[in-house]
Amino acid sequence: MDIVIKLAQFLLSLSLLIILHELGHFIPAKLFKTRVEKFYLFFDLKYSLLKKKIGETEYGIGWLPLGGYVKISGMIDESMDKEQMALPAQPWEFRSKPAWQRLIIMLGGVTVNFILAFVIYIGMAFAYGDMFVATADLKDGLLIENPVMQKAGFKTGDKILAIDGEKVAKFDNQINANIVMAKHVLIDRNGDTQTITMPIQFVDELSKQAKSPLVSLRMPFVVGGVDDDSKNKDLQPKDIVLRLNEEPAKYFDQAKAILEKNKGKLIVAGILRNDKEMQVPVQVDADGKLGIHTAALDLQSLEKLGYYKVSKQEYGFVESFPVGIQKGADQLVGYGKQLKMIFNPETKAYKQVGGFAAIFNIFPSSWSWEVFWNITALLSIMLGVMNLLPIPALDGGHVIFLLYEIISGKKPSDKFLENAQMVGFVLLISLLLFANGNDIYKAIVGK
Structure with missing residues (x-):
């Protein structure tokens, strides 16, 4: 059941990000009267799971969940439709549009990604506020x-x-x-x-x-339950250990150190049970354990017990905007720093680059809308930044060539763009293989 919940969150988040990214290309293309031949969630290599043609556009769901795409007429993209490009340019084609319109179409996807992330952070600030110490x-x-x-x-x-x-x-x-x-x-x-x-x-x-x-x-040492073979049957779930062998054990790390010093000994534990302090003899085994498993407390319970003062910041609708925008900006800057580390060989951070398995494992095995939206916002920023990389097969590569055309007044030849697209495609596949290869390696070696 846990893996089903993780998979559901993964597919829902991925589908949402892909559809909105491609809509970012689709909408300006339509506004500039550019024909869109296909709009697909996931790739339809050889065949589609679902498809329906409405007007001039075929909408569908592919079987390969590695992304999605819109196929725009007269554009050199991953489809490498050389036959279409060999024909005279038509008014409805991408290549016939002014450079500034083509630039807006290409930037539409990443623009939506960034807007989506900021909207999510604003919504989360309004819905959940901030709880912290x-x-x-x-x-x-x-x-x-x-x-x-x-x-x-x-x-x-x-x-x-x-x-x-x-x-x-x-x-x-x-x-x-x-x-x-x-x-x-x-x-x-x-x-x-x-x-x-x-x-x-x-x-x-x-x-x-x-x-x-x-x-x-x-955290405090809270008893979650007593093992069947434990000698410490006097302990009960929800007991909170305060002292061991007359030494203060306010926190679990302190209790752990005291137990380590008293391996194999019978000592006295001062505990809090139902708001009352009492003493219970406990047998420490040869490994420095009590034969119990521990439990965690939430922030509100920790505050009630006097461990921490928990601050809760709630935001009104208008207040949520600067808070959410700042959170989005911080995440954007943070991801930029991560990329800088990855491209610096000295850090060896490139070893931590992950693919789809790494993204899948980010999601928890229990459903939480707060966690889901937080992860989706971060992934939206990552998708936007990655698509801006100056690789010809990505939006960033197209943007570089369009900026060159706008500044110089010279349009790169279709042959050059085709070759650049092929080089970019090879680079992109290489990055994909490297990232997912890292996932496989980590799964094999267990790290």
């Missing part, structure tokens, strides 16, 4: 158990004050992504501020470790 309220700092982070110089209890000079006012999901792309991180360690310079191959080192958050909130 302010940095000033992180009295005991953050949990840092990722070995790559520890190797870089971070420790549990550190507070993240600034990333590349940008003040970190709150802890939220974005902080991990920002650290990945950072060069310098300013921290507070027991009242002493210091700057950690991130290793150049930080991303590559992360890829060699099991996936875990770089930083996270420190």
Whole structure:
């Protein structure tokens, strides 16, 4: 069932992004009276799953879910329709239109992608607002158990004050992504501020470790259930461990360290059960475990117990616009930084480039509209930026040639455009094979 939910989110998000991107080309083409021969979700290699011709356009769904396309008459694209291009240009064809109109048609897809992302972020700000823990309220700092982070110089209890000079006012999901792309991180360690310079191959080192958050909130030790073979039957679900062997164990990482020191011993645990404190003897096994599994608490429960002060920021309709636009701009800049890292061989970040499997795995196994829209907005930005790359088979390649034509007044020959399209297609296939090859490699080696 989990994989069905992941697949449903993946296909819904991908379909939405493809249809709207292609509409971005379709609508201006129609406005400029340019004939659109096909409008397809997914590729119809050899055959279609569904198709219907309305007017001059065939609408359909292909069987190969690697994208989608609109086929515009008189345009040198992936269809490489040389027979049509050999005929005299017709008034309804793309090649007959003024360069400025062709430029608008080509930029339509990425424009829609960026607009969609900003609209989603605005809508999310209005619908969900922001829930976070302010940095000033992180009295005991953050949990840092990722070995790559520890190797870089971070420790549990550190507070993240600034990333590349940008003040970190709150802890939220974005902080991990920002650290990945950072060069310098300013921290507070027991009242002493210091700057950690991130290793150049930080991303590559992360890829060699099991996936875990770089930083996270420190959580209490909450009993989720007791194993059948456990000797600690006096513990009950929802018990919260406060002390172990008379040592404070406010957080799970503290409790873990105390248990490690008391392997094989019978000790006393101070717990909170139904708002009452009590003591329970517990047997620590040879591995430093209690034979139980833990549970997580949401932010509201953590606030009720006094662990954190949770801030909730709600936005009115008008207020949502600047908030959503800023979030979209931050994500756009962040993705630009990721691309810069990928194209820098020293970082070895290119090893983390993923294909469709990587995108599929972004989606959670439980349905959440908030998470779905957040991922879709990010993917929309990624799709827009990737399509602007100056590769002839992508929108960005066409835009480069059109800008050259507008500036110089000279139109590249159809033969040149055909050759450029073929080179671009080879580059695009190579990138696709590399990205999806990375997915396969990671699946084989388990990283």
